[in-house]
Amino acid sequence: MNSTIIRMTARAMLGGRRIYLLAALSVLLLVLAVLLRLFADLSPDDTAQFLHGVSLSTLLPLFGLIVGTGAIGPEIDDGSIVYILAKPISRAEIVRSKLLVAVTAAIAFAAAPTFLAGAIMAGTSANVALGFGVGALVAGVTYSALFLLLAIATRHAVIVGLVYALAWESLVGSFVPGARTLSIQQWALSVTEAITGPGVISSDVSLGAALVLLVLVVGGTTWYAGERLRVLTLAGDD
Amino acid sequence: MATLTVSGVSRWFGNVVAVNDVTMSIDPGITGLLGPNGAGKSTLIHLLGGFLPPSAGTVTLDDAPVWKNPEVYRTIGLVPEREATFDFLTGWEFVLANAELHGLDQPAAATRKALATVAMEYAQERKVGEYSKGMKQRVKMASALVHEPSVLLLDEPFNGMDPRQRMHLMDLLRKMGADGRTVLFSSHILEEVEQLAHHIEVVVAGRHAASGDFREIRRLMTDRPHQFVIRSSDDRALASALIADGSTEGVSLDLQDKALRVQASHLLSFAELLPRVARGAGIRLYEVSPADESLESVFSYLVKA
Numbered sequence: 001m002n003s004t005i006i007r008m009t010a011r012a013m014l015g016g017r018r019i020y021l022l023a024a025l026s027v028l029l030l031v032l033a034v035l036l037r038l039f040a041d042l043s044p045d046d047t048a049q050f051l052h053g054v055s056l057s058t059l060l061p062l063f064g065l066i067v068g069t070g071a072i073g074p075e076i077d078d079g080s081i082v083y084i085l086a087k088p089i090s091r092a093e094i095v096r097s098k099l100l101v102a103v104t105a106a107i108a109f110a111a112a113p114t115f116l117a118g119a120i121m122a123g124t125s126a127n128v129a130l131g132f133g134v135g136a137l138v139a140g141v142t143y144s145a146l147f148l149l150l151a152i153a154t155r156h157a158v159i160v161g162l163v164y165a166l167a168w169e170s171l172v173g174s175f176v177p178g179a180r181t182l183s184i185q186q187w188a189l190s191v192t193e194a195i196t197g198p199g200v201i202s203s204d205v206s207l208g209a210a211l212v213l214l215v216l217v218v219g220g221t222t223w224y225a226g227e228r229l230r231v232l233t234l235a236g237d238d
Numbered sequence: 239m240a241t242l243t244v245s246g247v248s249r250w251f252g253n254v255v256a257v258n259d260v261t262m263s264i265d266p267g268i269t270g271l272l273g274p275n276g277a278g279k280s281t282l283i284h285l286l287g288g289f290l291p292p293s294a295g296t297v298t299l300d301d302a303p304v305w306k307n308p309e310v311y312r313t314i315g316l317v318p319e320r321e322a323t324f325d326f327l328t329g330w331e332f333v334l335a336n337a338e339l340h341g342l343d344q345p346a347a348a349t350r351k352a353l354a355t356v357a358m359e360y361a362q363e364r365k366v367g368e369y370s371k372g373m374k375q376r377v378k379m380a381s382a383l384v385h386e387p388s389v390l391l392l393d394e395p396f397n398g399m400d401p402r403q404r405m406h407l408m409d410l411l412r413k414m415g416a417d418g419r420t421v422l423f424s425s426h427i428l429e430e431v432e433q434l435a436h437h438i439e440v441v442v443a444g445r446h447a448a449s450g451d452f453r454e455i456r457r458l459m460t461d462r463p464h465q466f467v468i469r470s471s472d473d474r475a476l477a478s479a480l481i482a483d484g485s486t487e488g489v490s491l492d493l494q495d496k497a498l499r500v501q502a503s504h505l506l507s508f509a510e511l512l513p514r515v516a517r518g519a520g521i522r523l524y525e526v527s528p529a530d531e532s533l534e535s536v537f538s539y540l541v542k543a
Contacts, residue, residue, distance in 0.1 A: 004338040008324060015326050078322035082289065083381060086316045087339040088308050230306055234289040234318075 002089060005097040013070045013101060022066065022105065026113035029059060033117035044126040047118060048201045051132040055114040056192075057185050060136055061165035063110040064143020067102040069158055071144075073151035082234055092226035099148055099222060106140030126197035135192030138214060142184045145218045149225040152232065180204040187214050240300055240313055240388040240420050241265050242286055247295035249281055256281040258444040259295070264389075264422050268415035270435030270452070271424040278444040279424040280319060283393045286422065287316050299389065312340070315387035317378050319394045325367030329358055329377045332366050336381040345384075352380040355410065371398030379407070390414060392423040396430055408434050463487060464505050465529035468498040468512075471522040479515045486511070499529070 014022075036042060036050065075081040084094060115133025122128040146164075150157040172179045173186075180186045181204065190203035190210035203210070242264040249257040257278045264286070273279050284290040285297050288304035288311075297304050304310045324332055333352055337345035353359050356376040361369065366377060375395060382390060392411075396404050411434060415421050425431050431438055432452055440448040440455065448455050470476050477489045477498055485508045488501040502508035516523050 002339070004335050008327070008335055011326060012324065079318065079320040080322040080324055082316065082318050082320075083323065083336060084339065085289070085308075086287065086311050086314070087336075088311050088341070089339060090308065231291070232289075233291070234284060 001100060002093055002097045005084060005089075005094060006101055008084075009071050009098050009101040010104075012074065013067065013105065018066065018070060022063065022109040025059060025063070026109045029055060029113050029117050030120070033120040037121050042121055044122050044128050044197065044200055047122040047128050048132070048196065050121065051114060051118055051128070052189065052201060055110070055117065055132060055136055056139060056188060057170065059110055059114070060106075060139040060188070061143055061161075061169065061185070063106050064102075064140060065147050065158065065161040065165065067105040067109075068144040068147025069151040069161065071098040071102040071148055071151070073157055076151065076232070077155070079234060081232070085229075085232070085234075090226075091229040092223070095148065095152075095222060095225045095229055099145055099225075102144040102148055103141050106144050107137060111136040111140045126200050127195050128197075128200060131192040131194075131196035131200070134195055135188040138191050139184055139188035142187070142214055142218055145221045145225075146184070149221040149228070152225050152228045177204065181209075184214075184217070186210070239266050239418055242304075242389060242420065242422070243296075243298045244282075244286070245296055245298075247285060247292045247297060249278075249285060249290060249293050255444050257285065257292075257441075260441070260444075260446045261295075262439050262446060262449060264420055264439075265437075266388075266415075266418050266420045267437060268411060268421045268423070268435045270431035270438040271422060271441065272428065272431045272438050273424075273426060273441040273447075275426050277426075277441045279426075279441060280393055281444075282441065283391055283422070283424055287314065287391050312385070313387055314389045314391060315382035315385065317375075317382045317390070317392040317395055319397070321371070321374055323366050323374065323378065323381075326365065328363050328365055329353065329369070329373075329380075330362040332377060333362075333380045333384055337384045340385040342385060348384050348386075349380075352384040353377075355383055356380045357406065372400055372403040375399060376403070376407070379410075387419070389420040390422070392421070394425060395423050396425060396427070404430075464502045464508065466500045466502065466508075467525070467527050467529050468500060468523065469496065469525040470498065470516065471524070472519075473498040475519055476516060476521050479519050479521075480512070483511050483515065497525075 032054065072081070075084070111133060114136035115129055118129030118132045147157065147161050150160055154160055168179065169183045169185050173183050186203050186205045187210040189201060190205045190207050193201050193203045194207045244260055244262045247257060247260050248255065260282065271279050271282065281290065285292055286304065288307065291305045299310050299313060302310060324335070327335065330349065330353065334345055334349045337348045342348050353362050356379050358373065358376050358380060361373060366374065369377065375398060379395070395407060399407065411421055411423065435452060437450065438452045438455055439446065468476065473491060477491060480486045480500060481489045485502055485504050486500060487503045490499045492499055512526065
């Protein structure tokens with residue numbers, strides 16, 4: 001880890017208007033949770049449905065996309081990455097430092113609010129809050145790592161990321177059950193299922209498979225992102 | 239002392255050949271990389287800086303490859319052409335970050351020194367995004383100098399600088415060259431290169447067109463036949479007066495355009511001859527314009543030579 005890169009990335013990512021957008025989304029989740037708690041009669045199942053629909057399948061991919069690509073994409077686009085690359089620092093270390101910032105942001109703005117929303121709505125019943133909090137944490141880490149790699153590998157990272165999150169995980173997944181096996185959302189849900197009380201939520205992927213896939217994807221994408229950064233070319237525009 | 243060696247390097251992007259079989263060696267001292275826009279200068283600098291792999295051939299820094307070898311950045315300092323930096327940092331923070339990224343023992347002291355070298359201390363607390371083009375160029379320069387590299391690569395460093403800043407940067411580069419550092423800068427402006435570099439490398443359309451002492455290349459450039467279009471109060475009388483002198487090779491009257499076309503064998507003596515002859519004959523000059531002075535034509539002449 002390189003503290004200078006961490007500092008610069010955090011300032012670049014959270015210094016502008018992006019932080020307001022992220023904060024607004026997490027506040028929205030909390031406001032919805034408070035309103036539902038005040039005006040509806042909620043069972044743990046209702047809370048689980050809400051958190052699954054709003055947080056795990058919408059907020060987390062979106063946040064992962066924003067922070068994962070935001071940690072490095074703009075620097076590659078405008079060429080300022082050259083000031084980081086023209087240094088005797090291993091490319092893997094650059095990736096790890098940037099990933100740490102993305103993951104921290106995903107936890108602060110998505111996983112923690114998910115846990116809080118769960119706690120507001122369901123208290124401690126059936127471990128719903130904890131289950132979804134941990135599920136969101138796992139999803140946040142994995143999405144960040146995947147989308148960070150995308151931002152290095154392609155100039156169209158945001159579009160590719162949206163296609164994955166919207167088309168694959170939501171659309172294809174709802175028609176083709178097999179596609180759900182290869183879905184970060186389902187892996188995270190499997191972790192949630194293991195923590196919450198029985199019958200609250202169910203995932204299509206077994207916990208063992210989910211954990212293995214999560215570790216493989218996070219490790220693999222992080223390693224490969226370093227490799228891609230090693231061969232990143234900055235084309236001359238003369 | 240460090241030497242960059244380019245041997246048999248080509249680089250193509252799809253069907254476009256940007257650099258075509260170039261072999262050169264950039265030694266300590268100042269080298270100017272001269273060529274018209276689009277000649278492949280930036281591509282070459284990217285190849286030299288390790289940000290582009292050659293499609294063929296090798297680029298080495300004292301026998302170590304520069305591609306996929308971040309260790310070379312202990313020796314190389316890079317001033318990119320693109321203006322984007324970390325605009326939200328102040329000048330001080332930006333250069334300090336570069337010093338820290340290099341892992342220097344005393345980053346603050348190195349930052350202070352680098353900012354002083356480019357005379358930017360007065361603006362170091364302002365955000366880089368608020369700098370003028372010339373100031374940005376200087377703070378980029380400071381970021382490249384902060385680890386005191388023995389090789390400095392600068393892509394079009396004088397772009398956007400005012401004359402005073404230009405002089406200052408030239409002095410700075412001269413000093414670095416005199417210290418025995420290897421300084422390579424690219425430019426499409428002959429006068430800039432001439433003022434600074436003793437050794438120049440000329441690239442035209444991706445090819446290595448000329449290499450060597452600037453005086454030699456300058457002579458090749460100025461001794462070629464020059465063509466001028468002249469309009470005057472009496473073109474016919476001026477034509478006869480000019481052809482009488484040895485430095486005029488040919489004169490033709492263009493009656494349609496009402497202009498005189500002159501081919502001069504030597505630029506400098508013709509430049510001295512024309513006003514003298516005109517005044518002697520009492521002829522008023524309305525227009526004197528070079529007909530083929532575009533840089534491209536100068537370069538294409540060089541390539542043929």
